[in-house]
Amino acid sequence: MNTHVPTRFDPTRVPHLLGPFAPVTEEVDVAELQVIGELPAALDGRYVRNGPNPRFTPIGSYLYPLDGDGMLHAVRVCDGRARYHNRFVRTPALVAEEKAGRALWGGLESLVMPGADEVGPELAGTFKDLPDINVVRHAGRMLALAESACPYRFDTDLATLGREDFGGRLSAGITAHPKIDPVTGEMVVFCYALEPPYLTWSVIGPDGVVTRGPTPVAGVDEPLMIHDMALTARYVVLVLAPAFIDLDAALSGGSFLAWRPERGTRVALVPRDGGAPVWSSDDAFWMWHSVNAYDDGPEPQASVVLDYVEWNRLTVGPASADGASRATARLVRARIDPAAGRMARTVLDDARVEFPRIDDRRIGRRHRRTALATGTGRTDLLSGEYDAIRWFDVETGTGQVWDAGDLAVGEPVFAPEPGPDASAEDHGYWMTFATDRTDGTSWFLVFPAEDPASGPVARVSIPVRVPLGLHGAWLPTEEP
Secondary structure, three states, X not given: OOOOOOOOOOXXXXXXXXXXXXXXXXXXXXXXXXXXXXXXXXOOEXXXXXXXXXXXXXXXXXXXXXXXXXXXXXXXXXXOEXXXXXXXXXXXXXXXXXXXXXXXXXXXXXXXXXXXXXXXXXOOOOOOOOOOOEEEEXXXXXXXXXXXXXXXXXOOOOOEEEEOOOOOOOOOOEEOOOEEOOXXXXXXXXXXXXXXXXXXXXXXXOOOOEEEEEEEOOOOOOOEOOOOEEEOOOEEEEEEOOEEEOHHHHHOOOOXXXXXXXXXXXXXXXXXXXXXXXXXXXXXXXXXXXXXXXXXXXXOOOEEEEEEEEEOOOOOOHHHOOOOOOOOEEEEXXXXXXXXXXXXXXXXXXXXXXXXXXXXXXXXXXXXXXXEEEOXXXXXXXXXXEOEEEEEEOXXXXXXXXXXXXXXEOOXXXXXXXXXXXXXXXXXXXXXXXXXXXXXXXXEEEEEOOOXXXXXXXXXXXXXXXXXXXXXXXXXXXXX
16 A cells, blocks of 8 residues: 655645635634624525635645545524634544544545554545535535545534435445435435446435435446536436546556546436436536536427536646646536437636536526626636636626625525515525635625625624635525
8 A cells, every 4th residue: 555655745835725725724613703784684594615624734645626624614694693613524534633643644646545553444545535525405414525425414513423325325425516406305416436337326315315326327438537417307417528537547656537638528418217318429628517407498309408617628637737728617508409419519608717506496497697706817816716706697698797806705605585585596695705815814795696796795704714615505594
């Protein structure tokens, strides 16, 4: 087993461990936060966001956004007041490292693993669990999600309750972007693996019981990375970009991801009734995140509309190098004809964007508005760092922008406002964390959905810096 720590790795020179990305180690709980403006009185719940945050100085390598321990940050909102607390997701590996007082596992690209003398036989030679990407609540479970592994459950105090394998039915895990059908209450998940079957999908019923176990996707005969998915009333939509997992290269000191654009990108429409997938293909592109998908037209001739953020190439690790080409991202719509197996792509918005979100109650059905992190054009921002929020209306083809100035903003999340108009996409609020690049102060921002570009109606001062992270969720207080 590789226990050698490469001396060439210097964490002080890794940009995603510095500045607004720099990890924090203190766990705090502050009951009364300063509010500038007014928190909407109707909001009652928690905004919880996950993100990579190494507990100890990384060894071997560090690859953003895939490496790093999970840290949950939560703002509890009720009666116009706010409380903040944060906690690490305590996996067995993290607990072992806390006992040792240092990092024992290296990053994904270094494959440094501790031996039994350091962590015991159960953890020796294993990959470290990294539930550091997303948050979801389904069937009463709050889950911190990893890239392709079992998630971890946590409670309302953000305390880790343990690994979740759904009664042993999904022991290989799931990926970080499951989709909950707001009509059926089902949570549809997928998982990719290093060995056959390389790609599977599953369904968890509204009661939390697995109703469809891991089902192989026919036509996938190599291991590859797929970060997100989409869902329609009829299909599970899986985008297979040519980002292949190359373990042999990783073991010999190379990158574990190989970008092979000559292979093109394929899209699988997997019938939710269990039928054979319908495939279409096009020139290579990479997708970190989908916006939404839906069936458009009368069945059975309905086409599938998929909105997503399209990158011209993979944007993580050495495998992302594609000559001297600059990585570009834009909002794209793919229209897929299941009968003909053809896909046509059109650009909806050519602004540089990422972290797209909609009102989650529109998942799988036609949506109108998308909120995204974007940039104002400054050239000193790292990947994953944005200084504005953009709201795009697919019906009018127009966008609104709020310039965050010196603030680095995160993914915007929608919170519906309860009431008679609660089903409307503009009846609610958008929220996100933001951190000031000049002094490291962090804020929780709340924007009115009917006019988000007017700026926040509330700015909540967070007592500690919140590192730039990944994905979160608004979790309304559930009735007892």
